[in-house]
Amino acid sequence: MSNSITSSVIKKLYGLSAGKCNICKISLFENEVHVGEMAHVIAKKSGGARGDALRINDNSYDNLILLCANHHSEVDQNPEHFTVDLLKAIKKEHEDFIANSTDFSSFAANKRESDIVFLNAYFYYTPFFRMLSFLSDLPYRHHIYLLEFEDQFENILKDLPFSYPLNDESLQKNFENFINAIKMLDRILCGYIEHNGRTICIFDSANNGYYCKFNGSDLPFDKADLIEDEIYKVKDALYFSYRELISYIRMYYPEVKMSSPNF
Structure with missing residues (x-):
């Protein structure tokens, strides 16, 4: 797995989330300053939040969720509540809404x-x-x-x-x-x-x-x-x-x- 998040993954993550926190929906750009954080669903290290020894340093799009700094901290400080399944559901719900709301057909x-x-x-x-x-x-x-x-x-x-x-x-x-x-x-x-x-x-x-x-x-x-x-x-x-x-x-x-x- 890649040791860093690739530019193609970053573009996909920000694009499908419309540059918004997947939880509170605030814009992650303030006065042209980027304030978003790409949080790992399964931690980069096995001892981190929702860590898995078989998924170390997974920087794939599927293992990332776009959050504001406050919610990134909350998610990693409460792994018992913010489980892998819950974070994936939150991400899917947000991205589905963005897709639906930007479809003007x-x-x-x-x-x-x-x-x-x-x-x-x-x-x-x-x-x-x-x-x-x-x-x-x-x-x-x-x-x-x-x-x-x-x-x-x-x-x-x-x-x-x-x-x-x-x-x-x-x-x-x-x-x-x-x-x-x-x-x-x-x-x-x-x-x-x-x-x-x-x-x-x-x-x-x-x-x-x-x-x-x-x-x-x-x-x-x-x-x-x-x-x-x-x-x-x-x-x-x-x-x-x-x-x-x-x-x-x-x-x-x-x-x-x-x-x-x-x-």
């Missing part, structure tokens, strides 16, 4: 508009911005509006059948992770168990405040504990995917309205 514009129409429709018919307050009630109760997220997704698929999957691959991945977590939660919220010849719903019917209470008193003790543990796991997955989706849309789709007048 009518076909590319139509694909982006299709994604925006789908997102605006979904957020208009769901209480998306109330998600965190809904999650805070689990596992002891849930608001019936939590069931709207999967229902409206299925409805929009019928109304806009050619809009999904989304054209932006990174957007599709984030949205799919969110929907999959919603589906896992719905299976629990609407679930039941059979016990001693009885069918016991995991949650009671909604009260006048539109809340459904966890049916822990009727469920077998061991089953109730297992279900609570599962709710916490799914709740964490949904929280993470929700935050990731919001961050991506705010960064790349500022024209999308994530709040709804209906809720």
Whole structure:
């Protein structure tokens, strides 16, 4: 492997990233001064961040990510969080966005508009911005509006059948992770168990405040504990995917309205 980063690799790295930090998106040129840093995904030395004895001094394009000085330090000081896979995903997401946003063909514009129409429709018919307050009630109760997220997704698929999957691959991945977590939660919220010849719903019917209470008193003790543990796991997955989706849309789709007048 080359002991230095070649000019062709530098040009490719800066070109595909549009001269911006792949994390915070700031320009890496200030008053004609270059402030960018080419960070190694796998460290140059085996003892460095994400080091690998089999990948020493790898200065290839695939092993580099363009960052500002602050994020270069953060990435190397927190290798447990900024893993090899995460850094590669961040790089791909950024470069894909640059490629899409600099493609001025009518076909590319139509694909982006299709994604925006789908997102605006979904957020208009769901209480998306109330998600965190809904999650805070689990596992002891849930608001019936939590069931709207999967229902409206299925409805929009019928109304806009050619809009999904989304054209932006990174957007599709984030949205799919969110929907999959919603589906896992719905299976629990609407679930039941059979016990001693009885069918016991995991949650009671909604009260006048539109809340459904966890049916822990009727469920077998061991089953109730297992279900609570599962709710916490799914709740964490949904929280993470929700935050990731919001961050991506705010960064790349500022024209999308994530709040709804209906809720």
